[in-house]
Structure formats: structure tokens, C-alpha cells
Amino acid sequence: MTDTRQRPSKRERTLAALVEAGLELFERQGYEQTTVAEIARAAGVTEMTFFRYFPAKEHLLLDDPYDPVLTAAIAEQPRDLQPFVRAARGIRAAWRALPEPETPVIRRRVRIAANTPSLRGAVWRSTGNTEQAIIEQLVADGASPDVARVAAASVLAALVAGLFMWADEERSTLADAIERALDVIEVAA
Amino acid sequence: MTDTRQRPSKRERTLAALVEAGLELFERQGYEQTTVAEIARAAGVTEMTFFRYFPAKEHLLLDDPYDPVLTAAIAEQPRDLQPFVRAARGIRAAWRALPEPETPVIRRRVRIAANTPSLRGAVWRSTGNTEQAIIEQLVADGASPDVARVAAASVLAALVAGLFMWADEERSTLADAIERALDVIEVAA
């Protein structure tokens, strides 16, 4: 209490403790084998408290607040491109701009998700907001809703596949992995 | 018992009863609002019996045995195409060949899935086998594993998006919807 530096509020501290405890337990003994009660105990709180911070167990891993960056990047792509290509190039640009220092934490999370079958669906569902955001951006710029839906889904799938590849690679940079993934689907366009 | 025609075995009858009861309840009151116990009761069996037929509630909707057809169709596409294009054209061909009479049941299922947020992820996860089959086919014909993974994921995402669109359209044919979806991602290739 004698520390004059901004001390993190209790809420921030509990959140950090839960995240750290969760990640470590998931890594040590697997996602399925780890109980929410266990995570809570390791973080010094109750099971109920966990659910006050995360709506579900899987949300400890999936929080991605990347939507605004992505949609902005897509908006900047030339409007005369086909929606699919436009979305792909936007995502490419957005991730190229991501600060490298942030990637270790992302890698920890993605690595767990990539290696837990039951989480693959969860990851996909968690992209729902991002997907919606992309669709709206594309439609706002003149694409038909149906076309936008397919384009968004397909490009996001490539992105997730790229993330999963990268998570297990150890040496490569995130931006590179994403670029490689998008190269696969942006053929001859 | 005096009927001389092949009578369905008890196992077949129970399975049919569960599927029909499930679909109807899901349609009437929603997937989340329907309990497994409820479905079982409507089918004249116990909750336990339900789980002897389906490993999980969602599997009543997601059973797709389409993998062999798909991989065969992909295998028939020219090998000098890029993997992504090859997969897309294979899927196109496979669904074009699907007998129209089968589609009403598919529509019932997809419609429920498309309108239940928690199931969107489940659908994606359920494509896991198909995804794996596609990857293996592409790799067997010379694609790199990484490229194959991205191509399979991306093309399947477009397929699912197409299915979801179609489910709520009422008038259009399944093959048409799939073609439209694949057109979006097969740009200028």
C-alpha cells in the first residue's frame, strides 16, 4: 500500500490470476482435463467468480478484440476488387501491422486451441463477431449479402487455419504464416 | 407380425423415432429449449438410450456421411490445378451429383443448425472428418500439408456458408446455392 505507482485494481488482478492459472493448467494437463473449479482454486477464488469474468470456460482462451482493426483494414482496400479478394487483402494488411511483441501470448492460446478437438468449433464460433463485422463492411461497400457471407467465412477459415499452423511452428513469425495462408486462397486474382 | 415385408429391426425403429422426435421438437421449440430427456420421452425411450445412439445431442443433426463422395470428386479434378481451386471444383462436382430427392431432410437439419448460434460452431467441428479427408486427398496428389490444410478449411467454410444461405431460401435448389457460394471464392482462377 505504500507503493505510489498505479496499482492494478482488484478486478484486474483477479482477471490476470484467472488467465494465468487457466493457461498454465491447460498447458500442463490439457483443456478437457482441467476443471473450472480447479482454475478458480489456483487463482484463489470460487467457481462462481470465474463465471463472473468469463461467460464460459472456453472464453478464457478466446477473447479476440481484433474486429475494429480488421474492418478498418478491409475498408481501406480498393472497392473495385471482388469482395473475397478485398477481405483477404484487408486481413493480410491488418495482421502485417500487428506488433510482434504481442504474439507470444497469442501463440500460447492458439496452441492450446489448435490441439484440443472440442475447441476447434469454439474457435470458429468465436469468430462470429469478426465475421459479422467483415460482412457489414463488405455490404456497406456494395457487395451483396450472400456474397459477403461466403467471402467472410472463407477468408476467416483460411486465417484460422494459418493461425493453427503457426502456433505449432515455433520459429516462424505470425505475419509470415498469415501471408502464406492467404496466398493459398488468393490464387491468380 | 403377420406382415411378410422386411420389417425394420428394433434398432432401426428406435433410431428413426429419435430422429423424428428430435427434429420436430427442435423445430417447434428450438434446439436449446429442447432437452435430451424430452426427446427420449417423445420417442418412447430413456435418456440413456439416446446417448447409445448419438454421442452427443448435436449429433442428432450432424451425421453427414458425405466424405467418400467428396474426396472421390476432388481426386477426379486435374492435378495441375492449384489445391484450392481443385478442392473447390471437386466439391462443386460432388454436390451437383447429389440426388435432389434427398434435399428436404438436409434442409430441415441445416435450417435448425443455421438458426441456432451454439450450433454454428458444432457444424464446423462436424466437418472435421471431411476436412481431414480432403487434406489427405490433396496431399496424396502432391500438395504440401500446410497448403492443403488452408485450402480445405477455406473451401469447406464456403460450402457451409452456402448451405446456410440455401436453408433459409425456400425456393432455390441446393446445387445452385453451392455453385453460387463457390463462385464467390473461385475468382479469376
Place this chain on the structure above:
DNA sequence: CGCCATAATGTTAGCCACTAACATTATGGA
């Protein structure tokens, strides 16, 4: 037709994710 191995189903008990309603304690600013 009746016997019986075996398939199909039922029972009970329990774990875990998650929720609701209400009670308690801690925090940090006035």
C-alpha cells in the same frame, strides 16, 4: 413352439459446465 445367447433398454449414481437468488466481505473515495 419354446429355449436361450445376445442385443436393446433401463436404473442409479455421479461429474462437470453453467445459472439464479441471496448473503457477505472488501475497497477506495468523500
Place this chain on the structure above:
DNA sequence: TCCATAATGTTAGTGGCTAACATTATGGCG
């Protein structure tokens, strides 16, 4: 220091799902 309010705890319950064991039904065989 006091106190409104944020943070956490307690209890009780629902629904999906599993395991171990008990019971009943089915249908081919003698």
C-alpha cells in the same frame, strides 16, 4: 473514518454426459 458499492461467496439446482450394473426383449436355433 465511514459507507456506497464493487467483488466475492453460498446454496441449490438444471442439463449434458458417463460408468457400472441390472433387466427385458428379440429372433435364430433345435
